[in-house]
Amino acid sequence: MKIRIGIIGYGNLGRGVESAIRQNSDMELVAVFTRRSPDCISISTSTAIVATIADIENYKDKIDVMILCGGSATDLPEQTPEYAKLFNVIDSFDTHARIPEHFANVDKSAKESGKVAIISVGWDPGMFSLNRVYANAILTEGKDYTFWGKGVSQGHSDAVRRIAGVKNAKQYTIPVDEAVDAVRRGENPELTTRQKHIRECFVVLEDGADASKIEQEIKTMPNYFADYDTIVNFIDEAEFNKNHSSIPHGGMVLRSGKTGLEKQNNHLIEYKIKLDSNPEFTSCVLVAYARAAYRLNSEGASGCKTVFDIAPAYLSQMSNEQLRATML
Amino acid sequence: MKIRIGIIGYGNLGRGVESAIRQNSDMELVAVFTRRSPDCISISTSTAIVATIADIENYKDKIDVMILCGGSATDLPEQTPEYAKLFNVIDSFDTHARIPEHFANVDKSAKESGKVAIISVGWDPGMFSLNRVYANAILTEGKDYTFWGKGVSQGHSDAVRRIAGVKNAKQYTIPVDEAVDAVRRGENPELTTRQKHIRECFVVLEDGADASKIEQEIKTMPNYFADYDTIVNFIDEAEFNKNHSSIPHGGMVLRSGKTGLEKQNNHLIEYKIKLDSNPEFTSCVLVAYARAAYRLNSEGASGCKTVFDIAPAYLSQMSNEQLRATML
Numbered sequence: 169m170k171i172r173i174g175i176i177g178y179g180n181l182g183r184g185v186e187s188a189i190r191q192n193s194d195m196e197l198v199a200v201f202t203r204r205s206p207d208c209i210s211i212s213t214s215t216a217i218v219a220t221i222a223d224i225e226n227y228k229d230k231i232d233v234m235i236l237c238g239g240s241a242t243d244l245p246e247q248t249p250e251y252a253k254l255f256n257v258i259d260s261f262d263t264h265a266r267i268p269e270h271f272a273n274v275d276k277s278a279k280e281s282g283k284v285a286i287i288s289v290g291w292d293p294g295m296f297s298l299n300r301v302y303a304n305a306i307l308t309e310g311k312d313y314t315f316w317g318k319g320v321s322q323g324h325s326d327a328v329r330r331i332a333g334v335k336n337a338k339q340y341t342i343p344v345d346e347a348v349d350a351v352r353r354g355e356n357p358e359l360t361t362r363q364k365h366i367r368e369c370f371v372v373l374e375d376g377a378d379a380s381k382i383e384q385e386i387k388t389m390p391n392y393f394a395d396y397d398t399i400v401n402f403i404d405e406a407e408f409n410k411n412h413s414s415i416p417h418g419g420m421v422l423r424s425g426k427t428g429l430e431k432q433n434n435h436l437i438e439y440k441i442k443l444d445s446n447p448e449f450t451s452c453v454l455v456a457y458a459r460a461a462y463r464l465n466s467e468g469a470s471g472c473k474t475v476f477d478i479a480p481a482y483l484s485q486m487s488n489e490q491l492r493a494t495m496l
Numbered sequence: 497m498k499i500r501i502g503i504i505g506y507g508n509l510g511r512g513v514e515s516a517i518r519q520n521s522d523m524e525l526v527a528v529f530t531r532r533s534p535d536c537i538s539i540s541t542s543t544a545i546v547a548t549i550a551d552i553e554n555y556k557d558k559i560d561v562m563i564l565c566g567g568s569a570t571d572l573p574e575q576t577p578e579y580a581k582l583f584n585v586i587d588s589f590d591t592h593a594r595i596p597e598h599f600a601n602v603d604k605s606a607k608e609s610g611k612v613a614i615i616s617v618g619w620d621p622g623m624f625s626l627n628r629v630y631a632n633a634i635l636t637e638g639k640d641y642t643f644w645g646k647g648v649s650q651g652h653s654d655a656v657r658r659i660a661g662v663k664n665a666k667q668y669t670i671p672v673d674e675a676v677d678a679v680r681r682g683e684n685p686e687l688t689t690r691q692k693h694i695r696e697c698f699v700v701l702e703d704g705a706d707a708s709k710i711e712q713e714i715k716t717m718p719n720y721f722a723d724y725d726t727i728v729n730f731i732d733e734a735e736f737n738k739n740h741s742s743i744p745h746g747g748m749v750l751r752s753g754k755t756g757l758e759k760q761n762n763h764l765i766e767y768k769i770k771l772d773s774n775p776e777f778t779s780c781v782l783v784a785y786a787r788a789a790y791r792l793n794s795e796g797a798s799g800c801k802t803v804f805d806i807a808p809a810y811l812s813q814m815s816n817e818q819l820r821a822t823m824l
Contacts, residue, residue: 187757191636293824300823305784305811308519429515433772444761456633481804483633491804495628496621
């Protein structure tokens, strides 16, 4: 008996989840739910169906875990509490400042329905958060650093695309090597925003657009670029499509700390990921936590959880005996 | 009310645990237990005492978690099941092949006494094991690599010291850069023992010892050195004491995997540690899991656990609300 998964939303993340399910032999995709007309969507899993979200209640007993693949701005704050009334749910809610509020809303729904909800799953929040907690619990006296990239920031790419005269654009966030090296050497540097990351843009212009004016507009854009050293490259559409159509990302979490009574000893913990596809990797994390949600609920648990509340063994297809014998 | 900790064994690890407790404001060291005469041991914590292990039963209600700092060869297989009858216990049992048997023995004791035991805590087994489980659950199709070092292998240093004519010796295990780079590039290489690690020895000879004979004896020693490229350096005692008296270690766990339906995307997860003092870092991990054992037992849990069974939140001094607000 496989774990029956549903997906809400079929963008990059939804497609990534579909793909990840195929790599987990204990799971099957039952249905993809959409607000659009189901006819407009063609999925890759022949055994699954596309359904309208209006019919979702009919799937209450046909789906074990619903994976929510919408956005954090408007979709998830409504959807996760709503669908936790019917299903075990997983989301990747990533508006850090609003997590406590989102947690409270989802927890209320999930406790009432007796379901398990795991929110803010992915890599940041998600695996990076986990590594911050582990590293802080081990090295209690120390300093944390998070670097993102090299990778595509969707938000910054969108901001550039909104400028008049820009036809298409992609923005890469890049950690500054000297900053990373100083952290690795245990120097515990105080780093400004500008010292930590570079922003590099690849921009395709509309015919007749003023390149130098647009470059200036990008570099001075408050919140997005003004506090960074920004490189702007203008390229043609062919080059854009050839070299900038994928969605790589990555980054690293470091903690540098000291121990010892007489002599002070330095230690460095580093967790680093390098991803060809940000949405596909995030999807893999979502699917592993879907397994955990299913198991926890089978044991009688309910309410909202985060990655901090889930013992690692719940993520694995292996039994506890296998894990101890082969992975410890 | 602080978590009351006891330590059994006062070698490098025991001293490391004492030092780590000082960095955790919710804990206090109550007593160090020794098989030697308590008079022979001088500890750094003025509020704690040194007691003979024969009196340990008297501390049943005075200590919340006992941290066992003996060796895996003979101490822990006896001590952990024995003292799990009286206390919540933590050990760093690291004989990978015997973990299932050790787990069963400890589980039986801890279930009977209603205590929590967490075994094989440290970095390998321990944090490296955790990272293997997380990375395998996320990237289900992929390949694992573990590299150790640069750092001191106690077992290999001991093996060199046992050779006639050797006065003192230290052995460093060093990952081979080309192997690590190939893994990081996503090439999924098949690596032999020799291709993964170099072994470098620093040896002080007794007067009149035959250096070339000893070098040969080291390089051909089965199990320890014969399968590796080994560098042997002969140095005098002054240089040995100056440059080779600390116990650094480290290493990395990598998983390289693929995702995607049409196009195959590569991903790399890397967990890396660099430690000035192996025993002090290991001690910090033991102490964090002591907190978890105490909390789990307070909630009514009992039996033997490993790092796979412990949700990360249990390791942290922070409340779940604080964790969500600041670390997610």
